[in-house]
Amino acid sequence: MDYIFILTLAATLVLFALFERVKKFIFLISFQGVLLFGIALINLLHINTLELVLILLETIVVKSIIIPIFLRKMTIQNQLKRVHEVNVPVFYSIIFTSFFILGSFLLSSFLQLPNINSRIFSIGFASVIFGIYFIAIHKNIFSHLIGYLIIENGIFLFSVGVGSQMPLLIGLAILLDVLIGVLIIGIFVNKVKDRFQSIDIAQLSQLKD
């Protein structure tokens, strides 16, 4: 069953490389939240009600609802519609993304990690690498925020892959920290837009001596 979720998640990574509309990025982030919930639910053993609530909060409530709503508000406020400035042509990006996914699966089968869910580990690894690639090829800071969220989702998959179940209180603290972090990064995107009249990263180069 988790194959379906993992393959769909891999497909969302390819779609991230394909799309240019901001609206679709937000939809994909939201959709990834749902997929993460599915993967976590199937794979985390000995799960109790409180832990289930935490995962539900982390994936569905935060990743699929709160953050996408916040991002949507941000795009409306800054009138962002389409991301034009990509360093690498879309066609190449799709090929690269496919390589990341394939490479991650090959790497984890090559390493033969003991007692690890290698499928989830692989897709988590691919997400983190793709997130970094996504940040590197985009020139605007809104896309960088999306890249950061993809990395965060990758890390969530890692934690499911290695079977880690944090104590509830710590899990909540981490969740709160990450959420506040994303919200503050979002607020700073707005500040940059207000002050520089643009969210192009090229504008942010006045500090060099």
Place this chain on the structure above:
Amino acid sequence: MLLYYFIFSLLISLSILFFKKKKLSNSLIIVFLLGQIAITLFAYQNINQTDSAFFKFDALGILFTMILSILSIASFYYSRFYLDYKDSSIKNESYYYSLFILFIVAMTAANFAQNMAILWVFVETTTLLVAGLVYFDRSKIAIEASWKYLFIGSIGIAIAFIGILFISVVDIKNGVMALNFDELIQHTKQLNPLWVKISFLFILTGFSVKLSSVPLFPASIDAKTVAPGPVNALMSTALINVGFITIFRFFVVFSHTDSFLWVRNVILIAAISSLIFSAIQLFKVKRYTRLYAFSSMEHVSLVLLGLYTGGIAYYAAILHLIFHSFIKAGLFYQITGIKQTYHSVWFKDSGNYFRIRPIDALVVLLGLILITAIPPSGLFFTELTIFKGLFLSNNIFIAILSLLLLTIIIYIIAKKIMHLLYGVQPKTYKETTNTSNKYAFIPVLILFALTIFIGIHPPHFISELINSSIVLLK
């Protein structure tokens, strides 16, 4: 006890933010500082005791919190000058003080965190708070610096979290997770060497933003270029100590594994490359804040070299951080004075400081002597010990290379400071706009005197705390 301290500090911070009354803020800051001193003393009295489930008052945590508490008092004192200089509104002042208090609390919590995930949470919290404090100036470069710090810092910390995940899962089959450092040390035999190596790479990369070392140092350097002086003083000292304590705690765990040699080699690469980068970058710097920021990077490299060398150099590395904290904080406090005098921190706008502000200039000169490790600076003794360790362990090439780079760095720092002290008076300088305070140098002088005193005659309790910190290292 720490839980009460968190609640107490949070209440103070929120009260300052919401009431926005100058007198009330000042009184609350004094109350907070008393609380900060109290928690430091409490920790010292209850050494090695667990507190509030996830924390432990261990020797290194106590030592760094002592430094933090001393510097917090000085930072609040200089914040007054900084805010007066900026002529900021009461609203902005409340925002500043409120975040500053939380920043100090987050660092205290990180110093005492015994649980890896909790340590991660508080280090991430410092990232968010520093971004808010750097943004205080509201200028274009302040936004740029805070954005870079926030974004690169968050990505770095996210990467470090992967490292924590890898190392914490000791026995996956049975779902055993060791999140406490003490617990992890007992399970080191069960750790997979490959995972140990990967996780250390992630952890070092992630926390390098705090430590101001390779690879993620640019974000921290940019933030220090524009941060308010008193914030900068803590970012370049107490926050670097937090970065160090984080890496050191993992380092202690890894010292019990078979991959320790590999870990030490990674530390060596980070140290040497940080030293090379800071030497190269120092040729390009044009601002005093950036000069001091790269100087911190140089000292962190030496501390990392101490970790690589081992033996007596462990002791020297920690002592080096103590000296560096007092001297660098003093120099950053002096920046506020320079700003008040020239209304700029650029080299081109400064000069002839000895004629304009003789006493302050004398203090800067003393600072230069101390930061470049010229006796009676305590740094002289620690650097001597680290290099002695390198030579004795047959790392002659590394020692010579480091000494060469250090010579370049000292030359550039001395040249730039000499320009400030004796250079031609800039045309932009006007006596009428000089708003610097006559007595602002006193706390800096106290900090410098403390460094010299500890260097010549280290108090017994400091030696004891450092020795207890390194006792677990193999």
